[in-house]
Amino acid sequence: MVTSITSFGRSGLSDWLVQRVTAVILLAYTIFITWQLVCGTDYQQWSALFDQTWVRVFSLSALLSTVAHAWVGLWSVSTDYLVEHVLRIKTNEFLASRANLLRWAFQGACGIVAFYYLVWGIQVLWS
Amino acid sequence: MLQVSIYRYNPATDAEPYMKDYQLDTGGKDLMVLDVLELLKEQDTSLAYRRSCREGVCGSDGLNMNGKNGLACITPLSETVVKSKLVIRPLPGLPVVRDLVVDMSLFYHQYEKVKPYLINDEPPPAIERLQSPEDRAKLDGLYECILCACCSTACPSFWWNPDRFIGPSGLLQAWRFLADSRDTAEVERLADLDDPFSVFRCHGIQNCINVCPKGLNPTRAIGHIRNSLLAAAT
Ligand code: SF4
Numbered sequence: 199m200v201t202s203i204t205s206f207g208r209s210g211l212s213d214w215l216v217q218r219v220t221a222v223i224l225l226a227y228t229i230f231i232t233w234q235l236v237c238g239t240d241y242q243q244w245s246a247l248f249d250q251t252w253v254r255v256f257s258l259s260a261l262l263s264t265v266a267h268a269w270v271g272l273w274s275v276s277t278d279y280l281v282e283h284v285l286r287i288k289t290n291e292f293l294a295s296r297a298n299l300l301r302w303a304f305q306g307a308c309g310i311v312a313f314y315y316l317v318w319g320i321q322v323l324w325s
Numbered sequence: 326m327l328q329v330s331i332y333r334y335n336p337a338t339d340a341e342p343y344m345k346d347y348q349l350d351t352g353g354k355d356l357m358v359l360d361v362l363e364l365l366k367e368q369d370t371s372l373a374y375r376r377s378c379r380e381g382v383c384g385s386d387g388l389n390m391n392g393k394n395g396l397a398c399i400t401p402l403s404e405t406v407v408k409s410k411l412v413i414r415p416l417p418g419l420p421v422v423r424d425l426v427v428d429m430s431l432f433y434h435q436y437e438k439v440k441p442y443l444i445n446d447e448p449p450p451a452i453e454r455l456q457s458p459e460d461r462a463k464l465d466g467l468y469e470c471i472l473c474a475c476c477s478t479a480c481p482s483f484w485w486n487p488d489r490f491i492g493p494s495g496l497l498q499a500w501r502f503l504a505d506s507r508d509t510a511e512v513e514r515l516a517d518l519d520d521p522f523s524v525f526r527c528h529g530i531q532n533c534i535n536v537c538p539k540g541l542n543p544t545r546a547i548g549h550i551r552n553s554l555l556a557a558a559t
Pocket residue numbers: 469470471472473474475476477493494497536537538539540541543
């Protein structure tokens with residue numbers, strides 16, 4: 199059985215909690231950024247905003263939340279659809295017989311993209 | 326004239342499933358879908374389906390009627406027929422044995438996993454384990470399930486993971502025993518459910534509530550299980 203080894207957290211409950219908590223952080227950040235944009239920003243204001251440590255920390259927490267939220271969500275999607283019996287119905291025998299490989303490739307790609315954005319985001323915030 | 330289209334498949338003779346059309350004169354009566362099947366079986370004796378009590382108690386004739394799961398015996402034509410047309414298919418997501426008869430093994434396997442019986446390691450009292458009326462009331466809306474599988478086979482999460490997601494019906498029963506004041510295995514029961522699939526594949530789609538012929542609410546029971554897992558972890 200595929201259990202906590204491949205999922206983000208140690209249990210279904212922690213995955214579920216991660217999903218809820220990160221959603222709240224992302225909502226707060228979205229409102230914050232939208233509000234800033236609506237108030238109008240030029241380069242000076244924008245750069246002054248991101249000079250403040252709390253804004254960087256808040257942005258980083260939003261970035262980490264995106265990574266965690268996306269990982270839990272896409273892991274769920276891949277274990278729903280990229281499995282043998284679903285691929286057999288939706289596609290063909292060739293893909294179905296390679297379901298595990300496809301799923302791991304998809305999860306690997308998600309992981310790499312998430313890692314890339316995280317490192318890049320940190321660089322942007324602290325440079 | 327009622328146009329009925331029925332899913333047919335006999336693995337011994339058919340290479341593939343197909344839809345077969347029938348015409349039926351209902352005499353203007355608002356028959357139950359099961360009555361329609363009985364009348365059609367007089368025309369075509371090869372038609373296979375399950376039935377037993379014919380009054381919504383046994384749960385044998387769960388079918389997909391015009392796209393919605395339900396019990397054929399308590400679904401009147403007036404509730405399901407659109408423009409004199411009725412399409413009957415087997416419950417979705419389970420292997421078809423023949424025509425409208427599905428193999429329920431996966432469904433029962435998930436039911437078995439939740440240990441659907443009282444576990445109590447305290448010595449049994451002389452007569453019976455008593456329960457207060459309030460505690461007994463907690464089982465209302467749970468014990469009535471007849472295991473017809475209409476809900477689980479309407480659930481996309483169960484379609485994708487029938488081997489790992491317990492499904493609405495099994496989870497309703499899991500909560501039925503978790504909620505029972507006479508059961509002492511709460512910790513073990515919860516531990517068995519705390520993986521990413523058993524409970525947490527429920528995404529709150531709520532098809533289960535929509536189709537349950539007994540008017541039960543598996544989504545609410547799943548919410549209770551989730552809250553209990555949360556309470557046990559904190
Ligand atoms: S909860 Fe309702 S739909 Fe599901 S198996 Fe029980 S009676 Fe049938």
